[in-house]
Amino acid sequence: xxxxxxxxxxxxxxxxxxxxxxxxxxxxxxxxxxxxxxxxxxxxxxxxxxxxxxxxxxxxxxxxxxxxxxxxxxxxxxxxxxxxxxxxxxxxxxxxxxxxxxxxxxxxxxxxxxxxxxxxxxxxxxxxxxxxxxxxxxxxxxxxxxxxxxxxxxxxxxxxxxxxxxxxxxxxxxxxxxxxxxxxxxxxxxxxxxxxxxxxxxxxxxxxxxxxxxxxxxxxxxxxxxxxxxxxxxxxxxxx
Amino acid sequence: xxxxxxxxxxxxxxxxxxxxxxxxxxxxxxxxxxxxxxxxxxxxxxxxxxxxxxxxxxxxxxxxxxxxxxxxxxxxxxxxxxxxxxxxxxxxxxxxxxxxxxxxxxxxxxxxxxxxxxxxxxxxxxxxxxxxxxxxxxxxxxxxxxxxxxxxxxxxxxxxxxxxxxxxxxxxxxxxxxxxxxxxxxxxxxxxxxxxxxxxxxxxxxxxxxxxxxxxxxxxxxxxxxxxxxxxxxxxxxxxxxxxxxxxxxxxxxxxxxxxxxxxxxxxxxxxxxxxxxxxxxxxxxxxxxxx
Numbered sequence: 210x211x212x213x214x215x216x217x218x219x220x221x222x223x224x225x226x227x228x229x230x231x232x233x234x235x236x237x238x239x240x241x242x243x244x245x246x247x248x249x250x251x252x253x254x255x256x257x258x259x260x261x262x263x264x265x266x267x268x269x270x271x272x273x274x275x276x277x278x279x280x281x282x283x284x285x286x287x288x289x290x291x292x293x294x295x296x297x298x299x300x301x302x303x304x305x306x307x308x309x310x311x312x313x314x315x316x317x318x319x320x321x322x323x324x325x326x327x328x329x330x331x332x333x334x335x336x337x338x339x340x341x342x343x344x345x346x347x348x349x350x351x352x353x354x355x356x357x358x359x360x361x362x363x364x365x366x367x368x369x370x371x372x373x374x375x376x377x378x379x380x381x382x383x384x385x386x387x388x389x390x391x392x393x394x395x396x397x398x399x400x401x402x403x404x405x406x407x408x409x410x411x412x413x414x415x416x417x418x419x420x421x422x423x424x425x426x427x428x429x430x431x432x433x434x435x436x437x438x439x440x441x442x443x444x445x446x447x448x449x
Numbered sequence: 450x451x452x453x454x455x456x457x458x459x460x461x462x463x464x465x466x467x468x469x470x471x472x473x474x475x476x477x478x479x480x481x482x483x484x485x486x487x488x489x490x491x492x493x494x495x496x497x498x499x500x501x502x503x504x505x506x507x508x509x510x511x512x513x514x515x516x517x518x519x520x521x522x523x524x525x526x527x528x529x530x531x532x533x534x535x536x537x538x539x540x541x542x543x544x545x546x547x548x549x550x551x552x553x554x555x556x557x558x559x560x561x562x563x564x565x566x567x568x569x570x571x572x573x574x575x576x577x578x579x580x581x582x583x584x585x586x587x588x589x590x591x592x593x594x595x596x597x598x599x600x601x602x603x604x605x606x607x608x609x610x611x612x613x614x615x616x617x618x619x620x621x622x623x624x625x626x627x628x629x630x631x632x633x634x635x636x637x638x639x640x641x642x643x644x645x646x647x648x649x650x651x652x653x654x655x656x657x658x659x660x661x662x663x664x665x666x667x668x669x670x671x672x673x674x675x676x677x678x679x680x681x682x683x684x685x686x687x688x689x690x691x692x693x694x695x696x697x698x699x700x701x702x703x704x705x706x707x708x709x710x711x712x713x714x715x716x717x718x719x720x721x722x723x724x725x726x727x728x729x730x731x732x733x734x735x736x737x738x739x740x741x
Contacts, residue, residue: 232579240679242688247679249690250473273582277669285669287565288543289574307565361682365695368683388685388692413566 232271233417234291235261239276240359241381243441244297244406247276256441257295260314263433267424280339280358283307286409292417293410297378299342299403309412311421313405314434316447320346322397323382324374325367331397336363336372342402343376367393380442457690469691478676482707485662485673488594493658495598497651500605507610518606525603530661537596538668542575549573586670593668601658608650612643645726652719659711677704 237245239253248254253274265272275291286294286308299317300310320343322331332352337344339356347354355372357363364385366372375382379399386393410418428434435448454460454468469475506518525533546569550561554570561568571577576584616639624634665672681697 234578234585240682242685246688247474248688251477252473254688271579273578275582275585276671281669288539288567289546289569292578359678359682361678364683365697368695384685384687385683388687411566411568413563413568 231269232273233265233293234273234275235265236275236277236282236286236291236294236296237261238279238282238296240279240361241297242384243380245295256437257297259441260428260434260437261293261295263428263437264421264424267427268420270420278358279341283409287411289411292414293408293421295408297381297406298409300405300407301342301403303345304409307412308409309414309418310407310409311418312425313407314425314428315406315438316449317401317403317405318447319379319399319401320376321379321382321395321399322374322376323364323367323386323393324396325370325393327394327396329373329396331374333373334371336366336375337377338363341377343378346400346402347376364393380446454690465691472691474676474680477671478673478680481671481673481676484590484670485665488590488597488662488665489658491594492597492601493655495594496601496605496654496658499598499602500607500609503602503606504609504613507606508613522603522606522610525600526607530600530664531667533600534596534664534667537599538592541592541595543567546573546575549575589668589670593665593670596668597658597661597664601654604654604657605651608647608654609643611650612647613639615646616642645723648719648723648726652715655715655719656712659708659715673704673707677701 237253237257239245239247241255243256245253245255245257253276258274261272261274277285277291279296282294282296282298283304285291294308298304298310300313304310322335332350334353334355335347335350336355336357337347338360339358344354344356355366357366360377360381363372363375363377367375374396382395386395408421410421425434428437429449438446438448454472457465457468460468503518503522506514507522509515509518546567547561550557550569550573553572557570559568576588620638620642621634624638629637663672663674666674677700678697681695681700683695684692686692
């Protein structure tokens with residue numbers, strides 16, 4: 210406790226800035242397995258955590274992970290609370306107006322419907338996470354959209370019968386369907402949305418963007434990105 | 450770890466529960482309970498201090514100071530908590546960074562706002578990028594305490610000015626008759642006696658403060674609501690040793706019990722305090738409690 214009180218003046222007066230180096234703060238959601246999630250020990254884990262650490266190592270950056278709700282993940286990037294978003298975020302024209310993206314580190318992935326029975330009506334009530342590509346797609350498809358703040362709640366909505374089906378990333382849904390013992394199943398057609406998954410970076414941060422682009426390219430070239438993708442998403446994943 | 454939790458799927462129910470409830474994620478959950486208690490422990494006295502200060506401003510004989518006190522109380526009380534939270538924390542953070550930017554980086558020529566981006570020089574960042582995530586969390590927590598204190602301080606200020614009015618006029622007149630000057634009258638008569646009149650309002654405010662602590666969640670601070678939601682969500686076997694279905698109901702039930710217990714304990718303490726404050730005041734604490 211004494212340390213905390215000691216730190217207050219230190220933080221406010223700015224002695225803590227003595228070691229300003231190349232520390233990059235990486236924002237992620239921590240609720241979207243296998244991309245990013247919190248493991249049993251309470252630490253961040255997942256494909257993007259491994260990938261992000263590797264990219265930072267290649268770009269010679271010290272990186273620190275930051276958890277942030279999905280809802281406010283873009284506003285907090287532009288106001289400078291962290292420097293990158295690496296949270297399974299698809300590159301879209303709309304987001305590109307507010308922030309910049311690195312090249313993608315995953316090719317466009319299909320989104321899919323999951324329901325509790327085969328004969329569900331996909332023009333009924335569909336759940337999706339707020340401010341996602343999937344929510345945008347459902348809103349335009351003519352079905353009734355109900356949005357939730359976390360991906361987890363979109364699934365619960367189907368289990369509870371609140372929604373007829375959930376529309377989300379195939380890779381997020383697959384382990385859940387597998388673990389449900391037949392209670393949940395994929396229905397309807399898969400849809401490929403977006404331009405792949407990339408890291409979000411402030412528009413003014415061109416230097417950082419270049420560094421990460423270079424690191425991603427080097428991982429694509431030596432095949433380590435493909436290896437990582439297969440490890441986390443299985444053999445069916447599209448590789449570079 | 451005290452228990453052998455290496456392969457949870459082999460354990461019987463009791464051991465499984467013990468292991469589950471003592472994993473790192475749950476420890477973080479318990480730690481977040483502490484966060485709520487620390488917030489209460491710090492925000493309450495700061496609010497009372499600020500409330501007294503505002504009440505004195507509002508009672509001042511100098512009219513600009515009086516107006517300022519009344520204005521602050523009015524503004525903070527009139528704006529919805531959530532709007533105030535959203536606005537104030539961002540404004541305070543960016544305001545501090547802006548001041549530091551101007552003082553620490555005078556040579557910086559680029560504009561601070563570029564499109565949607567808010568940019569200050571590396572040195573002005575608060576806390577700096579290189580400080581650990583713990584420091585960032587503490588900084589966020591301090592901002593939250595300041596915000597809570599200002600909101601509840603304004604309400605307390607209003608309660609205190611009412612309580613000062615409620616001190617019987619006869620007492621003031623008697624004090625005058627004894628030749629006490631206004632300063633002495635304030636500190637020795639009004640200030641000492643107003644507490645009992647302020648107490649019902651303050652205890653109400655304390656209860657509201659307890660209930661308002663989940664607002665921390667809105668500020669991006671990982672409080673008990675965040676962890677209850679995260680822990681309660683269904684977990685698939687691939688990403689955890691302890692897969693389970695949707696347990697949010699149980700976790701939220703726990704929150705319910707936690708907050709109810711806190712309320713009950715507070716009631717007891719506040720009752721005692723009332724009795725103590727009314728001691729020797731012409732009416733007993735018992736009577737005062739019944740009169741309410």
